[in-house]
Amino acid sequence: MGFSTIAIHAGNEPDIATGAVSVPIYQTSTYAQDGLGKHKGFEYARTQNPTRLALEKNISALENARFGFAFASGMSAIDAALKLVKAGDHVILGDNTYGGTFRLFSRILSNYGVEFDLADTSNIADLEQAFRPNTKMLFVETPTNPVMTVTDLAAVSELAHARGAKVVCDNTFMSPYFQKPINLGVDIVVHSTTKYLNGHSDSVGGFVALNDEEDAEWIRFVQNGVGAILSPFDSFLVLRGTKTLAVRMESHDRNGRVVANFLAEHPKVQKVYYPGLTSHPQHELAKKQQSGFGGMVSFETGSLENAKKVLESVKLCTLGESLGGVESLISHPATMTHASVPKETRDKLGITDGLVRISVGIEDVEDIIEDLDHALS
């Protein structure tokens, strides 16, 4: 079956009780049991909820994974995946992951004896150096935020597996529509459903998808044991969102390419970061491992002053954090999403004061271009 068919039908069987075509929001904390030890598969709503279960079937099918679990946020999903490692284990973390992921390692997991090192996962030689005898996990994000560095998922999976480590990929930027990490050898996929999967900037959530049965049992145990579950209402919203994932991602991608090309030719723009541009150093790898380039575009304006002018002159693009919604969002990584990253590290990664990031929405692209053109001039 094709992607759109799966997106619309997986997990979305008509309701058994009423025939409702849309999976109802089962807003209940508990379920009546027929007798001692006799129930319909649902005992208590932290453990099981039919709306959440429908979403779990849906997204795991989209990621081509056997198992999937929905969490209260992207961060709680990532935290659950990291509960596959223990004190004394070593994790290699991409050097340009989402700020919240770095903070989880540096400020929280480090208190529990989990060791970690940062590595440029796009550079295999560099990455190879980072492995230690106790390395149990490699955590990658591709493309990275905001400078769009691409990591070869098949190559790093092979490298990690040969050294006995599992690979986790944060697939938030591409969504399963453009990138299927599990098909490339990755063990565990995590998502912030807050972004493209829900797609309408009205819900915060997260997801873990995987194939290994034993690891899946542990994630299920953690989901229930810790309890950072996605609510029935949010599960409904994300399930509604994924039905249009294919058409939205096609639009984000189409608009993203137009915006990237426009910026690349604009005299006030010094550099554009977009894997879809032939000038991107990993354009060929991106073309091979992704089936599209998406809607995330970053560009260099040269100075904080220039960036500020652009960010404060746009009218259609909304100044704000987050990404992946139908509306175009524009942000300043150095002072917003990456403010907690030390300036030296920011400079090393290319996150300069003049860098501006756009999450290109699915408005008419002429309007987005006109807005940016006006703001740049």
Ligand SMILES: *Cc1c(COP(=O)(O)O)cnc(C)c1O
């Ligand atoms: C937003 C985001 C997260 C965190 O997700 P929340 O839903 O905000 O908790 C993790 N990874 C990436 C790549 C993100 O963009």
